[in-house]
Amino acid sequence: MIANILDGIVLGLQFGLLAVGLTLVYGLGGVLNLAHGQMAVAAAMVVALAQAAGLPIWLAAGLGLLAGGLMGLILDLTILRPVYRLRGEARVLLSLLLTLGVSFTVEGFLNWRYALGALSLRIGGGAVEILGVPMRRGSLAASAITLATFAALFLFFRYTSLGRAVRSVIEDQEGARLVGIYPHRMLRLILVLSGVLAALVAITRAMVTPIDVHSGLSITTFALIVTVVGGLGNVAGALLAGLILGIVNAVAADLIGTYISLIILLGAAALTILTRPAGLLGVRE
Amino acid sequence: MALLELDQVHKHFGGLAAVNGVNVRADDGEILAIVGPNGAGKSTLLKLIVGLETPTRGAIRFAGQEITQAPPHRVRQMGIAMVQQTPRHFASMTALENVALGALFGRAGAHRQEEQALELAGEALSFVGLADRRHDLVGHLNLHEQRFLELARAIAGGPRLLALDEVMAGLNDTELEASIAIIRAIRDQFNMTIIWVEHVMKAVMSLAERVVVLDFGTILTEGLPAEVMRHPAVVKAYLGQEMNHA
Numbered sequence: 183m184i185a186n187i188l189d190g191i192v193l194g195l196q197f198g199l200l201a202v203g204l205t206l207v208y209g210l211g212g213v214l215n216l217a218h219g220q221m222a223v224a225a226a227m228v229v230a231l232a233q234a235a236g237l238p239i240w241l242a243a244g245l246g247l248l249a250g251g252l253m254g255l256i257l258d259l260t261i262l263r264p265v266y267r268l269r270g271e272a273r274v275l276l277s278l279l280l281t282l283g284v285s286f287t288v289e290g291f292l293n294w295r296y297a298l299g300a301l302s303l304r305i306g307g308g309a310v311e312i313l314g315v316p317m318r319r320g321s322l323a324a325s326a327i328t329l330a331t332f333a334a335l336f337l338f339f340r341y342t343s344l345g346r347a348v349r350s351v352i353e354d355q356e357g358a359r360l361v362g363i364y365p366h367r368m369l370r371l372i373l374v375l376s377g378v379l380a381a382l383v384a385i386t387r388a389m390v391t392p393i394d395v396h397s398g399l400s401i402t403t404f405a406l407i408v409t410v411v412g413g414l415g416n417v418a419g420a421l422l423a424g425l426i427l428g429i430v431n432a433v434a435a436d437l438i439g440t441y442i443s444l445i446i447l448l449g450a451a452a453l454t455i456l457t458r459p460a461g462l463l464g465v466r467e
Numbered sequence: 468m469a470l471l472e473l474d475q476v477h478k479h480f481g482g483l484a485a486v487n488g489v490n491v492r493a494d495d496g497e498i499l500a501i502v503g504p505n506g507a508g509k510s511t512l513l514k515l516i517v518g519l520e521t522p523t524r525g526a527i528r529f530a531g532q533e534i535t536q537a538p539p540h541r542v543r544q545m546g547i548a549m550v551q552q553t554p555r556h557f558a559s560m561t562a563l564e565n566v567a568l569g570a571l572f573g574r575a576g577a578h579r580q581e582e583q584a585l586e587l588a589g590e591a592l593s594f595v596g597l598a599d600r601r602h603d604l605v606g607h608l609n610l611h612e613q614r615f616l617e618l619a620r621a622i623a624g625g626p627r628l629l630a631l632d633e634v635m636a637g638l639n640d641t642e643l644e645a646s647i648a649i650i651r652a653i654r655d656q657f658n659m660t661i662i663w664v665e666h667v668m669k670a671v672m673s674l675a676e677r678v679v680v681l682d683f684g685t686i687l688t689e690g691l692p693a694e695v696m697r698h699p700a701v702v703k704a705y706l707g708q709e710m711n712h713a
Contacts, residue, residue, distance in 0.1 A: 343571050343581050346564055350557045357555030360517065362543040362572035362624060 185315045186433045192321045192390060194428020195328040200383045200401060201408035201420035202335065203376030209352040209415020211369040213265060213277040215257070218380055219401030220288035225250040225381030226301040226393040227292060239303065243385050250381025254373035257284070262373075266366065285398060292395040300394040301384070320389035327386050331379070332421055339417065348372060352415045403444070410451040413461020423462055468531075470495045470660050471516065471547075471628055476525035478511055478684075485511040487684035488525070493628070498654055498661045500675035500692070502668070508684040509664040513630045516662065517549045518542040530627065544575035548621035552633040554613040556605040556620075563588050563601040566620045573624020584623075591619035594656075595649055611642040615649065622653060628660040629653065635667040643667065647674050672696070 204218050215221075228249040232242035261284060265277045292299065305323050309316035339345035350358040351365045358365060383401075384393050408427055412419030427447055434443035454461060469492035478486040486508045493499045501509050514520040516527060518539040527535045534542055543549075548569070556565050566588035571581070592601050595615040600608060605616060614634050621629055635646055647670055653659055665671050671678065672692050679689040680701050688698045695701055 343567065343584060346557075346560060346568060347572065349559060350568055353557045353559060354555055356519065356539075357557065358568075359539040360519075360543060360549050360551075360555065361568050361620065362540050362574070363568065364538075364540045 183433070184313050186436050187429055188312060188315055188317060189321075190429030190432030191425060192325050192428070193432060194425040195325055195332070195421075196383050196387055196424070197404050197408045197428050198412075198421040198424025199328050199331060199379055200405035201412055201424060202332075202417050203372075203379040204405045205409045205412060205414055205416060205420050206348070206352075206372045207369070207376050208409070210348065210365065210372050211266070212270075212273045213262060213369075214274055214281070214406075215376070216278060216281040216402055216406075217257070217284040217288060217398075218281075218376070218405050219398035219403070220285045220292075221250060221253045221377055222380035222384035222401050223393060223395060223398040224253060224288055224292065225377075226384035226388060226397075227296055227299050227395065229385055229388075230299055230301040231296075233301075246385055247378050247381045250377035250379070250384075251374045252377070254375070254377030255370070257281070257377075258370045258373045285402065289395065289398050296395055298394075300392045301388040302392040303385070303388045305389055318390070324386035324389040327382070331382060335417060344371070404447070407447050407451045411454045411462060413463050416461055416463050419461050419463035426462075468495075469493060470497075470530060471662070472526075472528045473512075473516070474526045474528070476512075476515060476527060477523045478508075478515055478520060479523045484684050486515065486522075489681070489684070489686055491679060491686070493660050493662055495627075496654060496658045496660055498650070498663065498674055498676045500671045500678045501662065501664045501681060502666070502671060502678060503681035503687070506683075507681040509681050510632055511684075512681070513549065513632050513662065513664055516542075517547055517630055540572075541575075543573050543624065543626070546574070546625075546627040547630060548573065548624060548626040548628070549630040550614065550617040550621055550632065550634055552636055554605075554610070554617050556613060556616060558604070558606050560605065561602050562592060562597060562605055562608065562616050562619075565605055565616060566591050566623050569620035570623035573621075573626065587623050588619070591623040592616075594622065594652075595619045596645075611638055611645075614646070618649060618653065622657065622659070625657075626659065628662065631661065631663040631665075633664055633666060635665055635670045638667075643670060646670070650674060668696075 204215060207213050207215055225246040229242045229246035232245045261280050265273055265280065268276055305320040307319045309318055310322060339349055347363050348368045350363060351368045355365050387393055408420060408423045411427060412423030427450060431443045431447055434446050471493040473489055473491040476486055476489045489512065501512060503509050511520060515522055518537050522535055526533060529545060529547060534545065567584045570587040571584040589601060592598050595618050597612060597615055597619060605613060608616060635643055638646060650661060651674060654661055675692050678692045678695040680687040680695060687700055688695055
């Protein structure tokens with residue numbers, strides 16, 4: 183059981199980081215990006231190709247992060263432009279449809295060009311014992327990077343004026359505009375950050391398990407579930423929900439089965455919407 | 468030369484003319500009150516000035532520049548700040564952090580650093596008497612203090628014009644006097660032009676230098692406060708009862 187919980191924490195941290203990008207983009211701009219998983223996978227393929235071309239891992243990973251950020255920027259500059267002209271439900275629905283189209287396009291392209299492509303990053307050395315459970319160094323490194331990223335995000339949003347500007351737009355867009363903040367500039371910044379975070383999760387996940395060209399749908403699904411449970415627009419909620427659902431997923435997958443665990447996660451998301459529509463840490467309006 | 472000019476400004480919502488061919492000018496350092504019954508178009512007029520609404524027809528000029536179609540963040544950066552009746556603070560932040568946002572983003576080309584913005588925010592909070600509440604979350608401030616916080620956030624960006632929307636509503640006599648004193652001090656110290664929509668006639672009579680009366684989206688009359696309040700059309704249309712109660 184302890185091993186399952188530790189595995190769940192490793193997975194949950196990554197779920198949480200995935201959801202941060204999704205939740206911030208929604209909180210800022212009312213855009214639900216269903217291509218989030220495919221952006222992560224595409225960035226992973228950039229890393230795999232760069233490695234195959236002989237680049238050192240740090241440089242390959244850097245290119246992957248850059249690719250993730252670039253994809254966020256391209257989304258903002260192209261497919262999302264008509265979305266920005268709409269308000270309310272129409273905006274959410276159009277963003278769902280268009281980013282779903284992007285997800286199919288990216289996955290189709292990757293499947294066509296790199297059908298057998300996958301990213302797997304092996305970190306050498308023996309297992310490290312944690313609470314009597316041998317943990318692979320890859321899992322520990324992935325968790326450490328993810329935790330460090332969460333800490334950096336916390337510091338950014340809490341202590342920098344740019345971070346506070348992003349929070350102000352999430353809290354009250356009209357109020358932020360009256361202060362002199364341009365909400366769209368903040369959304370663009372967060373779309374780029376969201377792409378970088380998706381790439382980072384893909385790279386760290388590849389330290390634990392291979393990421394192939396078909397992983398996008400499951401990544402988006404997990405990110406969406408964690409986002410709903412954590413509360414749309416809530417970073418701390420994403421971390422908490424990621425950890426809880428990561429542990430639930432790991433325990434359920436071991437005791438019952440992988441497919442059942444996904445159904446349990448979807449059930450948790452549905453139950454959250456029914457009982458706490460604003461999410462675990464959300465404040466009901 | 469007028470700092471702000473509204474030239475034949477119209478705003479229609481569907482078939483309703485909320486603002487109907489209004490001409491208004493405000494001079495440098497003037498305190499101009501806009502009064503009128505509910506639904507007269509006063510708040511809509513302020514929203515048109517700060518860019519929250521776009522005129523259906525007409526032109527708005529500020530410091531000689533056309534701002535008719537400018538979005539709110541651009542209008543703010545050009546030098547027009549607004550304080551609304553319902554405080555629009557950011558609840559997850561402290562008073563100082565709220566005001567620092569105004570100092571940092573509220574002025575184009577200022578290129579302020581974080582430290583400088585925090586320093587300006589501290590000065591603005593001291594000006595409105597909230598220096599000792601700077602590290603409190605804004606949710607811990609009462610309505611009166613929250614309005615002063617918004618005034619601090621507005622002046623921290625160094626605007627030339629302050630648009631106030633019923634900021635005296637719901638205040639007791641002591642708070643009202645304090646608010647009048649602060650607004651007068653803002654004008655005197657920073658030579659800021661103030662355009663102020665208000666229902667509390669006691670405050671208008673005490674503070675305004677000129678009054679514009681709106682009714683059904685058009686200007687009924689304008690002039691010195693005492694003259695306007697005696698105008699028969701104003702007394703008949705709206706002010707008689709309130710003046711008697713003020």
